[in-house]
Amino acid sequence: MAISTPTVAELCRSAKDASRVLARLDAATKDAALLAIASALVERTPEILEANRRDLEAGRESGLSDALMDRLALDERRVAAMAEGARQIAALPDPVGEVIDGMRLPNGLDVRRVRVPLGVVAVVYEARPNVTIDAAALALKSGNAIVLRGSSSARHSNAVVADVAREAAEDAGLPAGALTLVAGGGREELAELATQDGLVDLIIPRGGEGLKAALSAVATVPVIYAASGNCHVYVDASADLDAALDIVVNAKTQRPGVCNAAETLLVHADVAADFLPRAAAALRERDVVLHGDERVRAHVDAVAATDEDWAAEYLSLDLAVGVVDSLDDAVAHIRRWGSGHTEAIVTRDLAASRRFVRSLDSAAVMVNASTRFTDGSQFGFGAEIGISTQKLHARGPMGLTELTSSTWVVTGDGHVRG
């Protein structure tokens, strides 16, 4: 007798039903489920690694890049880290039921705004199997059902990791449907998932521009896009140049492949002659390729920068570099070319720092700190489900509270409106 595979719509309907139970679960049950997931991951590591070997083999055969192979690969340490991530999220306070604010109205009505889960959160991701657990733990802790759709390159790993987590969660008292992995990794499943109006409350894509474009072309349910990070470091005329050097090197090279790495350096003309040669030497030592404008190239060797460089999110050891005549010119450059993620100023001038912060329109602004600090775990959110560069609902690192909404609860003694 053939067992038919449930459709995406059926999976989402089951997730929606589960979400109604999850929304009312106490924190203790949710936390116990996350701890059970963590233990099960550790216990069943051999199964997970075996599945991962099959994905790696298929990846080698299909010629996946070294970078993708690295993101796909699991070992005991990485599985243990996934488990540890779930434990850390269990230890965070439960956002559900938090009274955000409230008041007593002049007529005596008591009003409170209470945090509630969104319902069903779908996460679409590429390559890295650890996202399965990060996303599931954040969603479940915040009382949401989670629907996962990984990439086909990680399908064996994701299937086993999701199965291990689902079984542990259900044994610990979470309802069936609370954690679902959509089997197919194709574009049809994506389109079906992205059009489950009334069942899916939010989709979060975690992946490259191709994934986002595919999603935005079809989605009718709400989506929060983690936009790209074309992050800037501006070295002001008053900057401590030693600090500036540390920050530029850190922002560019500490982990160049992530969205909060710096992609453009802007240097005030007054300090260009002093700073640029030092910066160029330190960056070249770390294999950074500079793409400079004409004024930069008067001081240091660099590839000639074009508009494409100002617009680029390199995610590599490349850095666009420009000289500006003022803080306002730096702001104008960032407003024109930036992606609204994170910008940093290095300055000793308090007025300059205030002006920089207030003139920009980015999710995060750093004063005398590396752009790399825009990060959920740095901010103490536990794992993050993404960094939002949009303005509605969530901006910056998204943790538990960004997976919630609120309800107004109004209590009276038979109050009517006059």
Next chain:
Amino acid sequence: MAISTPTVAELCRSAKDASRVLARLDAATKDAALLAIASALVERTPEILEANRRDLEAGRESGLSDALMDRLALDERRVAAMAEGARQIAALPDPVGEVIDGMRLPNGLDVRRVRVPLGVVAVVYEARPNVTIDAAALALKSGNAIVLRGSSSARHSNAVVADVAREAAEDAGLPAGALTLVAGGGREELAELATQDGLVDLIIPRGGEGLKAALSAVATVPVIYAASGNCHVYVDASADLDAALDIVVNAKTQRPGVCNAAETLLVHADVAADFLPRAAAALRERDVVLHGDERVRAHVDAVAATDEDWAAEYLSLDLAVGVVDSLDDAVAHIRRWGSGHTEAIVTRDLAASRRFVRSLDSAAVMVNASTRFTDGSQFGFGAEIGISTQKLHARGPMGLTELTSSTWVVTGDGHVRG
């Protein structure tokens, strides 16, 4: 020499430029501008009423309904109320610059989340010219530029009201472009406005389902839809039936044409025989037509209710009425048919009130109070720009803070990530 009318895109570009100035304006300048708008409206009332007469005349000729004519009509009292609304919004605290939260990280970095304007807010509305001022005052107070697009039936009124406000605002120091009325009221202008990605940060439609459908078909910029209000009152077995009667009558009849009016009454079977005849008598006295299920019709005369009645947002003196066997059945009915706006329970049982509040998924839940209290001015927000029934960004009445986003500001002493 012909002066060419600026395109919608040009108007939005100018609004975007203005928004950058507005974002940094101090509260005193913004408040002075709102007070200047209020004074100008009062001073120039004759011009406004003259323009309104032209719209009313055109409305009569084209056969506008009495209800629409009433919404369109201005008189001295209504203009004075618009001015008073602007003054009240001026008196509210400035949301911009509010530190929402913040912390010192273990590494010594100081992190704060600061409230910032969205940028450019577009409001699309029908008939009522007072929305021009409500929307403009809320947007400007929260540091946003506002782009207004009214309906063609109010074009003369809106043009003069917007002109009066714009001139007063600019004289008081707001930048050109801060307040813009899109001249044409056609679908092309709507489509152009709704696709200004990067210029318009949010569109809020204020109008009927036709407007929302037109917008959702074309919009690529973020939209917050004020969904319809199919609001329920559930009379529990333990209800104080006198209070229940007052609440049902108030929720249905105090202002039947608005989204927080009740559309369905659910009565627990234990009190149906006692409550329904009293409720029916009181409601009929106020010309309410009952649409009841079979069990209701065993107690009182009513039109037979169909699924269309359970789904309806009547906005009229009609009420769907059903008998349920339990609170859980009431919740199941509301979950199936409701629109997620506002539901009320009348009960003396604390456990029942808790269960009702926690089982529903609506923007507001009333305990022993009329559904009519879901309202920005009742909640003390000043005028509201709409009531959101979506879960992301804003839920319930939208005031000043719902027209803002936030920025993370991180300050260090040369901090880099290890």
